[in-house]
Amino acid sequence: MKQKIVFATGNEDKMKEIRMILSDLHIPVLSMKEASLSAEIVEDGATFEENAAIKARAVAQLTDAIVLADDSGLEIDYLNGEPGVYSARYLGEDTPYEEKNKIILSRLQGVEGTARSARFVCAIAAAVPGEELQITRATVEGQIALEPAGDEGFGYDPIFYLSEFGCTTAQLTPEQKNELSHRGKALRRMREYLKNYIERTGE
Numbered sequence: 447m448k449q450k451i452v453f454a455t456g457n458e459d460k461m462k463e464i465r466m467i468l469s470d471l472h473i474p475v476l477s478m479k480e481a482s483l484s485a486e487i488v489e490d491g492a493t494f495e496e497n498a499a500i501k502a503r504a505v506a507q508l509t510d511a512i513v514l515a516d517d518s519g520l521e522i523d524y525l526n527g528e529p530g531v532y533s534a535r536y537l538g539e540d541t542p543y544e545e546k547n548k549i550i551l552s553r554l555q556g557v558e559g560t561a562r563s564a565r566f567v568c569a570i571a572a573a574v575p576g577e578e579l580q581i582t583r584a585t586v587e588g589q590i591a592l593e594p595a596g597d598e599g600f601g602y603d604p605i606f607y608l609s610e611f612g613c614t615t616a617q618l619t620p621e622q623k624n625e626l627s628h629r630g631k632a633l634r635r636m637r638e639y640l641k642n643y644i645e646r647t648g649e
Contacts, residue, residue: 449647450473451512452511453475458477460516463624464514467634483505483508494568516569519531521566524562551590566586569583580639584629586627588615615627
C-alpha cells in the first residue's frame with residue numbers, strides 16, 4: 447500500500463502550510479477529516495511536546511498511515527507564559543481570535559519595548575509504524591504588536607511582531623511565513639526524519 451501521512455488536525459489554514467512544507471516528500475498529506483478519521487482527544491499534557499505526543503498516539507491507533515500531530519501556541523513573557531499550551535482554548539474555545547487578540551492587547555496596555563517579548567512554540571510528534579515516537583520542537587522570537595496588522599495569517603499572527611522584518615507574521619507572504627515560522631522550522635526538522643524513513647522502507 448502506498449504510504450501516506452495523516453496530520454491530526456481539522457484546521458484547513460494549518461493544512462495549507464503543512465502541505466506546502468512537506469510537498470517534496472511526494473506522498474499524500476491528509477487531514478483527519480480527509481482520512482475519514484475521528485477521535486475525541488483530551489490534550490491534558492503540561493507541555494507542547496506532551497500534547498503533540500498524545501494526539502499522535504491517539505490517531506495512530508486508528509490508521510496504518512504515518513501520523514503527525516502538532517501542538518503549538520503563543521507564550522507572552524509579561525503574562526507569565528500565557529496563553530501557552532492553552533492557546534487554542536484561551537478565553538474559551540469558541541472565542542474568535544480577533545476577540546482573543548483584542549483582550550491580549552488590552553492586558554498589555556502601557557507595557558513597552560522588550561517587556562512585550564513573546565514567542566511562538568511548536569512541537570511536532572510523528573507516530574510511524576514500527577518506529578519509536580519522534581518529536582521536534584522549534585520557536586520563533588518576537589513581541590506583541592501595539593495593534594493588529596495583516597490578513598495573511600490566522601490565530602495570533604496579526605499581533606505577533608517580528609522586529610527584524612518590521613511587520614507581524616500576518617503581513618508575511620505564505621512562503622516567508624513557512625520559512626520563518628515555528629511550525630515551518632519544526633516541520634522541516636521532522637521532514638528529514640520522514641525522508642529517511644520513506645527511503646529506507648522503499649515507499
